[in-house]
Amino acid sequence: MPADGIPKGLTDPPAPLPPDIGEGTEEQTKATGTLILVFVFLAAFVVYYFVNWKLLSALWRIG
Amino acid sequence: MNWDFRTCPYTGLKVDKNADALMKVNAVVATVALLIGGLSAIGVLLTRWQAIHLFDAAWFYRLLTIHGMNMLIFFILFFEMAILYFASAVLLNSRVAAPKAGWVGFGLMLLGTILIEWMMFAGRADVLFTSYVPLRADPNFYLGVIFFAVGALTVVIQFFATLVIAKREKTYEGSVPLVTFGAATAAIIAVITLGHGAAVYIPTYLWSLGLMEMDAQIYRLVWWGLGHSSQQINVAAMVSVWYLLGAFTVGAVVINEKISRTAFVLYVLFISMASAHHLLVDPGMGPAWKVWNTSYAMYLAVLASMIHGFTVPAGIEVGQRLRGMTKGTFEWFRRAPWGDPGFSSLILSIIIFGFLGGITGVTFGTEQINIIAHNTLRIPGHFHATVVGGTALAFMGLTYYVIPLVFRKKVAFFPLAKMQPYIFAIGMTIFSIAMTFVGTFGVPRRHWDITFANSPFDLQFAPAVDLLLGVMGIGGLIAALGGGIYILITVWSVFLGTPMEGESA
Numbered sequence: 001m002p003a004d005g006i007p008k009g010l011t012d013p014p015a016p017l018p019p020d021i022g023e024g025t026e027e028q029t030k031a032t033g034t035l036i037l038v039f040v041f042l043a044a045f046v047v048y049y050f051v052n053w054k055l056l057s058a059l060w061r062i063g
Numbered sequence: 064m065n066w067d068f069r070t071c072p073y074t075g076l077k078v079d080k081n082a083d084a085l086m087k088v089n090a091v092v093a094t095v096a097l098l099i100g101g102l103s104a105i106g107v108l109l110t111r112w113q114a115i116h117l118f119d120a121a122w123f124y125r126l127l128t129i130h131g132m133n134m135l136i137f138f139i140l141f142f143e144m145a146i147l148y149f150a151s152a153v154l155l156n157s158r159v160a161a162p163k164a165g166w167v168g169f170g171l172m173l174l175g176t177i178l179i180e181w182m183m184f185a186g187r188a189d190v191l192f193t194s195y196v197p198l199r200a201d202p203n204f205y206l207g208v209i210f211f212a213v214g215a216l217t218v219v220i221q222f223f224a225t226l227v228i229a230k231r232e233k234t235y236e237g238s239v240p241l242v243t244f245g246a247a248t249a250a251i252i253a254v255i256t257l258g259h260g261a262a263v264y265i266p267t268y269l270w271s272l273g274l275m276e277m278d279a280q281i282y283r284l285v286w287w288g289l290g291h292s293s294q295q296i297n298v299a300a301m302v303s304v305w306y307l308l309g310a311f312t313v314g315a316v317v318i319n320e321k322i323s324r325t326a327f328v329l330y331v332l333f334i335s336m337a338s339a340h341h342l343l344v345d346p347g348m349g350p351a352w353k354v355w356n357t358s359y360a361m362y363l364a365v366l367a368s369m370i371h372g373f374t375v376p377a378g379i380e381v382g383q384r385l386r387g388m389t390k391g392t393f394e395w396f397r398r399a400p401w402g403d404p405g406f407s408s409l410i411l412s413i414i415i416f417g418f419l420g421g422i423t424g425v426t427f428g429t430e431q432i433n434i435i436a437h438n439t440l441r442i443p444g445h446f447h448a449t450v451v452g453g454t455a456l457a458f459m460g461l462t463y464y465v466i467p468l469v470f471r472k473k474v475a476f477f478p479l480a481k482m483q484p485y486i487f488a489i490g491m492t493i494f495s496i497a498m499t500f501v502g503t504f505g506v507p508r509r510h511w512d513i514t515f516a517n518s519p520f521d522l523q524f525a526p527a528v529d530l531l532l533g534v535m536g537i538g539g540l541i542a543a544l545g546g547g548i549y550i551l552i553t554v555w556s557v558f559l560g561t562p563m564e565g566e567s568a
Contacts, residue, residue: 005473005561007312007463008403010073014314017385024381027389031318031377033396038373045422052432055503059435 068158071468072565077234081162082152086145086469088169090462092176093141094553097455099180100133101546104539112536113513113529120511124189127509131192132183135450136211136293137176142458143249143300144172144218145465150246150303151225156234160224164217171214178207191509193290196267196282205268212260219253222246241317241324242310245303248327249296255335256296259288280347291338294446297454298368299330301416304457305375305409311464312406313399314386315378323374329367336360343433350430357428365425372417376410404480408460411488416453419495420445438509441502448495451542456487459549466553472560480552487545493538501531 067080106126109117118126152159159165181203182188188200226247229235239247263285270277306323309315317323339356342348383395400406423445427436436442466474474480504525506513515522 005475005477006467006563007405007474008400009312009405009464010467013073014312014382015386017314017316024385028384029381030384031380033392034373034377034380036392037376041372041417041422044418045425048422049426052426052429052435056432056435 073468076153077156079152079158081159081165082148083469085159085162085165085169086148086153086465089141089145089148090465090469091557092173093138093145094550096133096137096141096176097546098550100130100138101543101550103127103130103133105543106130108536108539108543110511111532113532115536116512121186121189123511124191125183125186128189128191129180129183132179134455135192139297139450139454139458140211140215140293141172143253143296144169144215146300146303146461147218147222147246147250149469150243151222151229154240154243155226155229157225157229157232160221160228165221168214168217168221171210171217173214175207175209175211175214178203178210182207193286194267195286196270196277196279199271202268202271205264205271208260208264209268212257212264215253216257219250219257222250238320241320242303242307244324245299245306245327248331249299249303251331252292252296252299252334256289256292259285259292263289280345283342283345284348287338287341288335291341292335294450295330295334295337295364297450298334299327301412301454301457302327302368302371302375304461305371305413306378308405308409308457308460308464309375309379309382312403312409313379313382315375315382316385318374318377318381322370326367326370326374329363329370333360333364333367337364337428340428340433343428343430344437353430357430361428362425365421365428368417368421372413372421375413402481404463404474404484405460407481408456408463408484411484412453412457412460415448415456415488415492415495419492419499420449420453423499424449436502438507439502440498440506440508443508444495444497444499444502447491447498452488452491452495456484456491459487460484462549462553466556466560467563470557470560471563472556473563474552475555475560476548476552479548483545483548483552486548487542490538490541490543490545494535494542495538497531497535497538501528501535504528504531506532 068077069080069083070077103126106118107123107130109115110123110126148159148165151157179188182201183204185201188194188204190198190200190204194200194204226239226243238244263282266275267277267282269275306315306317336356337360339348339353340361343353343357379399380395383399388395388398399410423441427433427442427445463474463480466472502508504527506524506528513522513524513528
């Protein structure tokens with residue numbers, strides 16, 4: 001039950017997981033959403049890293 | 064000795080009243096430090112915003128010193144001391160090992176803080192956060208740091224002693240919880256940090272009294288064992304808070320205990336070496352030393368953060384899916400409790416820490432790229448994303464649970480509390496990105512006046528710099544507003560707030 005001034009995690013805490021849930025089904029235990037977010041992170045990382053090397057090469061020309 | 068416990072009606076945890084009191088005083092002093100650090104931040108910001116340029120040089124450097132010490136040391140470390148009591152005595156249902164020693168530690172930290180604040184506000188320690196030798200502050204400044212460090216070390220030892228007592232008195236079963244394990248790694252790094260602090264500040268104190276010589280090169284090398292490692296205590300504590308908030312808010316699961324614990328151990332083993340990246344353009348260190356410490360050893364610490372950056376959201380996703388949110392790829396994300404300030408702080412903290420702080424940090428940790436980024440505003444742009452957008456925001460989210468659980472008060476202005484993490488995160492994101500971009504144009508950090516007025520030489524920056532400094536200023540003010548709302552809510556809740564049901568006022 002939501003109450004003013006108390007976060008939801010205390011007034012309406014996450015339902016306890018049933019003891020018989022075991023390992024859970026494949027649908028319940030996969031983390032594909034997180035995996036997609038990780039690839040977004042990786043892409044951002046690659047772009048930023050590349051841009052910095054490009055900037056460095058523009059500042060320090062060789063030859 | 065009789066130990067006085069209360070049982071938390073929400074978590075069922077048995078709380079030693081000594082731990083309760085020690086958590087409260089540490090959290091209150093942390094908030095006061097945040098207020099001082101935040102006000103000085105506005106002064107620094109409005110001076111670096113070249114169109115406003117509010118303060119003169121002396122007050123700019125004074126406020127920058129005050130800002131750095133209050134935010135990076137006092138706010139964060141007092142808060143972390145509260146976390147250490149929570150992660151040991153409270154989570155393990157144990158008594159505090161030596162309550163009197165806890166009060167002595169707190170007293171020493173407070174004494175050190177007051178001494179340092181006095182020296183800084185009196186203008187006798189305009190040496191910035193790094194206090195690089197041969198800049199010389201009043202000896203009382205260094206003495207204050209020593210008092211603070213000894214006090215913090217006392218609390219850390221108390222943490223380990225409480226773990227031993229909990230184990231001996233069998234107050235828990237099996238292994239310690241992951242949050243306690245993470246706090247233990249933060250405590251181990253704290254010992255490393257404080258050891259470096261003693262090694263550098265005791266001789267510096269003697270040097271400030273004129274009793275010995277100090278080598279500036281050695282000072283920089285040892286000081287960063289303190290300066291960087293202290294921020295790594297933050298990272299370990301922040302990640303522990305991530306796991307805790309995930310469990311509190313959505314019932315996140317730990318998808319693999321061994322992997323998460325191994326990642327914490329990587330912090331302990333490799334983070335001191337990462338201190339070397341602060342010295343990448345230091346002419347006193349050889350290239351082999353720089354390359355080994357930053358290109359190999361540092362990446363193992365980075366790997367740890369990347370592991371946690373995956374396991375925390377994955378634990379949230381699996382926790383949500385196990386509770387039936389299995390539609391599509393992102394139902395678990397859409398239906399998350401975005402109005403819970405604990406949850407929104409957690410997610411925003413992960414995003415800002417990883418995307419802004421992490422990516423820029425690893426890039427600047429590369430020796431060649433560091434040459435073009437070093438001592439520009441790109442560096443504070445990076446660490447404001449890690450320490451402020453990451454650590455401080457996570458601690459703010461935890462506060463919304465600490466107020467009802469520890470102070471047993473309702474969170475005041477709750478609708479405002481729901482918005483606060485978003486305001487703070489948006490402001491800090493704009494601020495960090497603008498600061499990083501403006502640094503790309505070569506604008507130096509820690510510089511009072513980039514127009515170099517009345518200087519014998521002239522340097523013109525690109526016109527975009529003025530625009531970006533303005534954007535940085537606006538972002539900083541929005542973040543300051545978010546920080547101000549947080550302080551208002553916290554102070555009001557604790558001192559004037561409504562007690563929880565069943566509690567007397």
